[in-house]
Amino acid sequence: MVEIRLDQLEFIGAGKHGEVYKLDEKRCVKVYRRRHYLRMELAALKRGAKASFFPQVHEWGENYIIRDYAPGIPLNHYLRAERFTPAIARQLVEMVETMRKLRFRRADTRLSHIIVDPNRKLWLIDPVNTMKPSPPYPRKLFKGLIRRGVDEEFMAYVQEHYPEVYGRWERHVRRLKERS
Ligand SMILES: Nc1ncnc2c1ncn2[C@@H]1O[C@H](COP(=O)(O)OP(=O)(O)O)[C@@H](O)[C@H]1O
Ligand SMILES: [Mg+2]
Missing domain, CATH: 3.30.200.20 (Phosphorylase Kinase; domain 1)
Known part of the structure; x- marks a missing residue:
């Protein structure tokens, strides 16, 4: 080098x-x-x-x-000012499901490790912990979405476009929400 x-x-x-x-x-x-x-x-x-x-x-x-280098701003900051769109929802499900299919143990990430670039493409920048054990749904992602108040919009999108994924996540997300 x-x-x-x-x-x-x-x-x-x-x-x-x-x-x-x-x-x-x-x-x-x-x-x-x-x-x-x-x-x-x-x-x-x-x-x-x-x-x-x-x-x-x-x-x-x-x-x-x-x-x-992924230019842009972290999704947690982005969602303070910008709308949560179907295009973002689709990329989030694809991100988690792609990781699951590639057999990452932790198909999950915090919002602060997702960058939204100027084309509104999402990047996952810090996958250090993705081989650690994890519950069978993207808990960190949902904690962030709940904090930003967009979890229900996201789940409505998943239910419509990824019903099988919705079936796997639904009860976990419901329990997480009851506790938060
Ligand atoms: N590929 C990248 N593109 C743009 N910014 C990045 C990239 N990787 C890291 N960063 C920035 O650097 C910070 C620290 O990087 P990160 O990978 O999260 O380190 P750590 O594993 O120590 O938490 C990130 O929060 C982000 O702001
Ligand atoms: Mg980090």
């Missing part, structure tokens, strides 16, 4: 597992605090390589992964 001078790059964000810097308009690099996190995320990104909502991996090394 060409040598990367982190102090000369634009810092984008940090989380529990590492720090992310922008390389150019198309790519960013995540530098990991622990090798274990890198291995988990690399495995997830490889498993999801054919799914269009995951950033493609360009290159990786001992403590970093270079991947597609």
Whole structure:
């Protein structure tokens, strides 16, 4: 790899597992605090390589992964100002169902790890924890949608367009709502 001078790059964000810097308009690099996190995320990104909502991996090394930069804003912020549309609902079900079919153990994500780009395409940017155990429905996703008040709209969309998925999720979502 060409040598990367982190102090000369634009810092984008940090989380529990590492720090992310922008390389150019198309790519960013995540530098990991622990090798274990890198291995988990690399495995997830490889498993999801054919799914269009995951950033493609360009290159990786001992403590970093270079991947597609997803321009835009996190879905939790987006929904404060913008409407929840059928196009977003469709992409969310497809995201979860694609992950399930690819046998991710946790076919789920928090709203803050979904980026809405200028074409309103959704990206799932941080799949570090997607191999951890999970309930049989996207609990984190629903917690976020309930907080934003759009869970019922979403479930109405799922019921109409993905009745089989609705059948699997419905009682779990109902229980989650009763408790929240
Ligand atoms: N591919 C990406 N495109 C654009 N922004 C990103 C991308 N990956 C991460 N970020 C930004 O960097 C922040 C930290 O990255 P994240 O992968 O969540 O790190 P961690 O695993 O440590 O939580 C994210 O919240 C987001 O703002
Ligand atoms: Mg994160």
